[in-house]
Amino acid sequence: xxxxxxxxxxxxxxxxxxxxxxxxxxxxxxxxxxxxxxxxxxxxxxxxxxxxxxxxxxxxxxxxxxxxxxxxxxxxxxxxxxxxxxxxxxxxxxxxxxxxxxxxxxxxxxxxxxxxxxxxxxxxxxxxxxxxxxxxxxxxxxxxxxxxxxxxxxxxxxxxxxxxxxxxxxxxxxxxxxxxxxxxxxxxxxxxxxxxxxxxxxxxxxxxxxxxxxxxxxxxxxxxxxxxxxxxxxxxxxxxxxxxxxxxxxxxxxx
Amino acid sequence: xxxxxxxxxxxxxxxxxxxxxxxxxxxxxxxxxxxxxxxxxxxxxxxxxxxxxxxxxxxxxxxxxxxxxxxxxxxxxxxxxxxxxxxxxxxxxxxxxxxxxxxxxxxxxxxxxxxxxxxxxxxxxxxxxxxxxxxxxxxxxxxxxxxxxxxxxxxxxxxxxxxxxxxxxxxxxxxxxxxxxxxxxxxxxxxxxxxxxxxxxxxxxxxxxxxxxxxxxxxxxxxxxxxxxxxxxxxxxxxxxxxxxxxxxxxxxxxxxxxxxxxxxxxxxxxxxxxxxxxxxxxx
Numbered sequence: 001x002x003x004x005x006x007x008x009x010x011x012x013x014x015x016x017x018x019x020x021x022x023x024x025x026x027x028x029x030x031x032x033x034x035x036x037x038x039x040x041x042x043x044x045x046x047x048x049x050x051x052x053x054x055x056x057x058x059x060x061x062x063x064x065x066x067x068x069x070x071x072x073x074x075x076x077x078x079x080x081x082x083x084x085x086x087x088x089x090x091x092x093x094x095x096x097x098x099x100x101x102x103x104x105x106x107x108x109x110x111x112x113x114x115x116x117x118x119x120x121x122x123x124x125x126x127x128x129x130x131x132x133x134x135x136x137x138x139x140x141x142x143x144x145x146x147x148x149x150x151x152x153x154x155x156x157x158x159x160x161x162x163x164x165x166x167x168x169x170x171x172x173x174x175x176x177x178x179x180x181x182x183x184x185x186x187x188x189x190x191x192x193x194x195x196x197x198x199x200x201x202x203x204x205x206x207x208x209x210x211x212x213x214x215x216x217x218x219x220x221x222x223x224x225x226x227x228x229x230x231x232x233x234x235x236x237x238x239x240x241x242x243x244x245x246x247x248x249x250x251x252x253x254x255x
Numbered sequence: 256x257x258x259x260x261x262x263x264x265x266x267x268x269x270x271x272x273x274x275x276x277x278x279x280x281x282x283x284x285x286x287x288x289x290x291x292x293x294x295x296x297x298x299x300x301x302x303x304x305x306x307x308x309x310x311x312x313x314x315x316x317x318x319x320x321x322x323x324x325x326x327x328x329x330x331x332x333x334x335x336x337x338x339x340x341x342x343x344x345x346x347x348x349x350x351x352x353x354x355x356x357x358x359x360x361x362x363x364x365x366x367x368x369x370x371x372x373x374x375x376x377x378x379x380x381x382x383x384x385x386x387x388x389x390x391x392x393x394x395x396x397x398x399x400x401x402x403x404x405x406x407x408x409x410x411x412x413x414x415x416x417x418x419x420x421x422x423x424x425x426x427x428x429x430x431x432x433x434x435x436x437x438x439x440x441x442x443x444x445x446x447x448x449x450x451x452x453x454x455x456x457x458x459x460x461x462x463x464x465x466x467x468x469x470x471x472x473x474x475x476x477x478x479x480x481x482x483x484x485x486x487x488x489x490x491x492x493x494x495x496x497x498x499x500x501x502x503x504x505x506x507x508x509x510x511x512x513x514x515x516x517x518x519x520x521x522x523x524x525x526x527x528x529x530x531x532x533x534x535x536x537x538x539x
Binding site for chain 2: 052054073074075076078079083084086090092093094095099102103104106107109110111113115116117118119120161165
């Protein structure tokens with residue numbers, strides 16, 4: 001058996017008295033595009049934030065490519081190849097759209113203080129950032145300030161910026177929400193193509209039809225617990241999953 | 256140039272050095288410091304002791320910078336632990352602690368200060384050239400940092416720390432770097448000040464000095480290099496040219512901070528940028 005690229009073991013997160021995640025574990029093999037679904041408040045975003053270290057788990061471990069990263073800082077995890085797109089967009093508002101991506105593309109330079117102070121040129125990073133903006137379809141906005149952009153473009157900027165750090169695993173927190181159907185379709189296709197090109201992904205998405213279309217495997221959370229993990233079609237038919245989504249009584253009534 | 260003009264050039268140079276140092280910390284990296292005078296003073300006292308002990312001028316300048324940078328590193332560590340608004344209060348406290356400490360230290364001359372500082376031996380013109388050379392060097396360092404990936408990283412830290420982290424930027428390290436470099440410049444300015452006045456007292460490094468430096472950074476345009484230099488020159492010279500302004504110096508600095516924050520948060524640099532944009536638009 002191959003070592004999983006990402007291994008999450010029994011991660012528990014408490015916020016005050018609330019248990020956001022309770023002993024959630026799963027593993028991800030290189031090349032997968034895993035769908036992470038569940039009702040609102042299930043803990044999906046918290047799980048991604050625990051994986052990248054923005055939230056510190058109270059218990060449990062996270063391994064990336066066999067290395068225990070549980071105690072590493074977020075920036076160290078990013079340098080090892082984890083990238084996150086935010087559900088609520090967080091562009092650097094003091095920079096142009098393309099500079100947001102250029103900065104990320106220069107991760108090899110900003111990752112070391114000595115390299116950062118010595119390095120001035122940005123040509124390669126600007127070229128790469130331009131390609132990524134074109135890839136997600138917002139090349140026209142390159143020189144604009146993020147404050148002037150519609151939400152759909154900012155969601156795609158999140159994806160372009162995360163891709164710019166050349167991640168091994170890309171954590172996507174509802175990248176398609178807020179896009180119109182044409183934009184969402186196009187971005188989903190782009191993600192599938194990048195996944196085929198070798199980037200492993202975890203995708204949070206509320207549109208189950210879209211999830212079923214792009215993800216071969218699903219992990220389902222409900223109330224901070226993992227209630228299902230498996231092939232997409234079987235998982236969506238799982239009575240526990242159906243109950244979580246449409247309520248226990250409605251699920252009983254269907255049978 | 257007469258003695259008075261030479262004095263003005265030296266005072267302006269020292270203030271520009273201080274403003275450039277604070278601009279690195281507060282402007283480039285977004286870490287508000289209300290205690291910059293403490294680093295200026297640390298450098299000055301270290302330099303005064305070294306100079307009195309007979310060390311040559313270049314060594315004294317570097318020692319002033321290094322001593323201030325060590326304190327800057329320590330204060331920088333607190334910036335990792337406290338939220339942005341609390342950092343302002345913490346650094347203000349550092350400023351008061353510095354003055355309060357020095358006032359009670361016999362070996363630092365206590366209230367009477369230090370007076371036995373030897374002449375720099377450069378002559379008046381030589382000293383002024385050294386001041387201008389240091390200003391030019393510090394401006395060049397600032398310009399380089401702003402263009403480099405370090406400055407790019409600083410801008411990200413100033414904008415949104417959490418997001419900077421997710422892009423692989425070691426935010427604590429960047430903040431410490433900003434504090435160390437910025438306070439080093441303040442310490443060198445302190446050493447220059449020592450040779451200029453040959454007499455230092457604790458009161459020369461008080462809270463009002465910190466606020467004066469901050470007003471230069473804010474009026475010039477936080478993060479803008481030339482804006483800060485212009486503001487430091489103007490705000491130093493205005494009180495010299497007008498007795499009335501000199502009497503109300505603190506009022507002027509305070510009012511300028513308030514007015515700038517309210518009406519032109521990007522300072523002189525922002526005003527010029529928007530004016531030139533408007534001009535270009537009216538031409539087309």
